[in-house]
Amino acid sequence: MMSALFLEFFKIGLFALGGGMVTVPFLFELSDKYSWFSSQELVDMIAIAESSPGPIGVNMATYAGFKTSGILGGLVATFGLVLPSLIIIILIAKVLEKYKDSDFFKRLMYAIHPAVIALILNAGTEIGKLVLINTWAISICILFWGAIHFIKLHPILYIILGGIIGIALKL
Amino acid sequence: MLFDLFWSFFKVGLFTFGGGYAMIPLLQAELVERKKWLEEKEIMDYYSIGQCTPGIIAVNVSTFTGYKLAGIKGAVFATLGIVTPSIIIILSIAKTINLFIDNTYMEHAFNGIRIVVIALIFDVIIKMWQKNIKTKIQMLIFIISLLIALWFSASPVWVVIGAAFVGLLLTRK
Numbered sequence: 001m002m003s004a005l006f007l008e009f010f011k012i013g014l015f016a017l018g019g020g021m022v023t024v025p026f027l028f029e030l031s032d033k034y035s036w037f038s039s040q041e042l043v044d045m046i047a048i049a050e051s052s053p054g055p056i057g058v059n060m061a062t063y064a065g066f067k068t069s070g071i072l073g074g075l076v077a078t079f080g081l082v083l084p085s086l087i088i089i090i091l092i093a094k095v096l097e098k099y100k101d102s103d104f105f106k107r108l109m110y111a112i113h114p115a116v117i118a119l120i121l122n123a124g125t126e127i128g129k130l131v132l133i134n135t136w137a138i139s140i141c142i143l144f145w146g147a148i149h150f151i152k153l154h155p156i157l158y159i160i161l162g163g164i165i166g167i168a169l170k171l
Numbered sequence: 172m173l174f175d176l177f178w179s180f181f182k183v184g185l186f187t188f189g190g191g192y193a194m195i196p197l198l199q200a201e202l203v204e205r206k207k208w209l210e211e212k213e214i215m216d217y218y219s220i221g222q223c224t225p226g227i228i229a230v231n232v233s234t235f236t237g238y239k240l241a242g243i244k245g246a247v248f249a250t251l252g253i254v255t256p257s258i259i260i261i262l263s264i265a266k267t268i269n270l271f272i273d274n275t276y277m278e279h280a281f282n283g284i285r286i287v288v289i290a291l292i293f294d295v296i297i298k299m300w301q302k303n304i305k306t307k308i309q310m311l312i313f314i315i316s317l318l319i320a321l322w323f324s325a326s327p328v329w330v331v332i333g334a335a336f337v338g339l340l341l342t343r344k
Contacts, residue, residue, distance in 0.1 A: 013227070049261075055184070081227065089221070089234040108338065148291060166286075167276055167279045
């Protein structure tokens with residue numbers, strides 16, 4: 001059971017490319033293949049993973065593992081998920097150490113950086129469409145942006161403040 | 172150093188609400204501005220590579236940073252740091268999770284937090300733009316990537332790979 005859980009999440013860590021939500025189709029497959037959790041439970045899992053702190057993909061793995069076989073399951077699934085990243089990134093980082101000052105790498109990043117900024121903007125816009133739904137939300141967002149831009153406090157403080165304001169204004 | 176790394180990534184993990192993009196403002200504040208462990212450009216490099224290598228972006232970026240600062244041990248400690256808050260929180264609320272989902276206070280708090288996360292991301296985008304988009308070629312790559320992401324909801328992986336090819340062609344000597 002534990003080795004199956006580990007292997008399945010190792011596979012997800014190896015083949016899921018990109019943001020946290022890309023693990024979702026893999027988890028649907030798991031709900032089909034095993035009786036670990038139902039697809040209905042999976043929908044709840046997504047809601048939880050999105051609304052608790054931490055990267056969504058990691059939250060999904062921990063919760064799915066917990067559903068399957070308790071606390072140990074949560075640990076095993078999370079470990080399985082991150083192990084491929086750990087191995088692959090360490091290998092890439094070793095290679096990068098050698099070539100990071102090369103002309104080729106600089107040219108590569110010269111082109112990739114603008115694309116990545118576009119992708120982040122796209123992600124921000126997607127979330128923005130869901131969250132900035134009325135003039136209230138938009139004005140609060142602009143006020144926060146002003147504060148963030150001109151009074152440079154740690155983002156953690158703004159995030160906490162956002163939570164408090166959300167409760168105070170019943171957003 | 173190892174504990175410092177763990178603790179910095181623990182904080183980032185604890186306050187990341189959303190996908191990997193939501194961690195960028197935190198990484199910049201913590202690793203570039205506060206600890207001065209990395210340069211802004213390096214975070215961009217790691218994020219770019221983390222986006223098109225297997226695995227969760229947030230984990231990839233953590234592993235990268237940890238390795239750069241303290242080798243393999245550093246990679247392990249940074250990765251442990253980023254996942255530990257998730258493990259603690261999810262495992263401790265898992266049984267009573269419905270209390271949290273249906274709790275109206277939590278909902279209001281999260282709605283407030285999401286607004287802040289958007290403001291933080293847009294601020295970071297402005298900073299990144301100023302530092303990284305300097306030529307017409309880069310501007311062109313930015314616009315085309317954005318349009319492709321918006322219209323075709325293409326996977327980020329293909330956008331990055333496509334940009335790499337176009338860039339290498341255009342900067343050929």
